[in-house]
Amino acid sequence: MQSKISHLLFVVVAACLLLLTACGDNATPVPAQSGASSAGSKEESMLLGTATTGPAPTPTDLPPTSTPLPPPKVVIIDPGHGAEDWGTFHSDSQDQPDILEKTVVLKIAQKIEAKMDPTAFKVILTRTGDMSPNFPPQDFNGDGKIDQVDDLQARINIANENKGDLFLSLHINSSELGNEVGGLETWYAGDRPFAADSKRFAELVQQKNLDSLAAVGYQAENRKVADDSDLDPSGQDIFVLGPDVGEHRGATNMPGALTELLFLTNDHEAALLNDDKVQDKLAEGLAGAIVEYFSGS
């Protein structure tokens, strides 16, 4: 973006950037959950000849009918980067990378999944390990090469194939200004049909992140919640949030946001991000943002 500060723009460089972010890999799409198994069902017991016999139940013997639960909301969590694409990173005093964006965002994504009520939410991660979501690798846009655009397209495809109701991409920022820059940003695409919902979700995400860090004693700078067209002078969107134009071969067709969780180039923020308890708190807040998004729509 305008700032030299976003890692999108300079560390992960053009890829994450112009494609705007979330460069990545592609985990094999998670197939939709099938319905309840029939194993052990009444039908099976009847087929096996084990159904009990006896007098037919009278109406008063029948259990009360219950209202069926609504189908779970499908939430797509997209941990940025993966495999050889580290995203941004923190370096130790010997100038050796010691904390990687790809690792931290995966841990937070897995913690969010663990905190969601499985009867109300079906959570799909675009990658479940240190891998590319684009696997086996495919040249989705047919340009003769398999690159980060295809990785990003794979994330979009996973979201759509799983019929996501909501999309959340997790990233961490960086700045060449090191410890001088820190804080939180969350982006949404203002040019999509569901932009109002995306903005509402982005604002919830940003506030929860601020609250989570305050709860562990850190007053993070509230940098911005903004339309992703602010990132690029030409108004180009973040790839995983934007419309089906240019190199896209399909766009995410559900509301979504991309959050930049602090700066790994800031020593204090990097230490927080590497702390399991802080990761847990951030995940708790983000799980809460998802619940509140659906309860408030």
Ligand SMILES: [Zn+2]
């Ligand atoms: Zn990133």
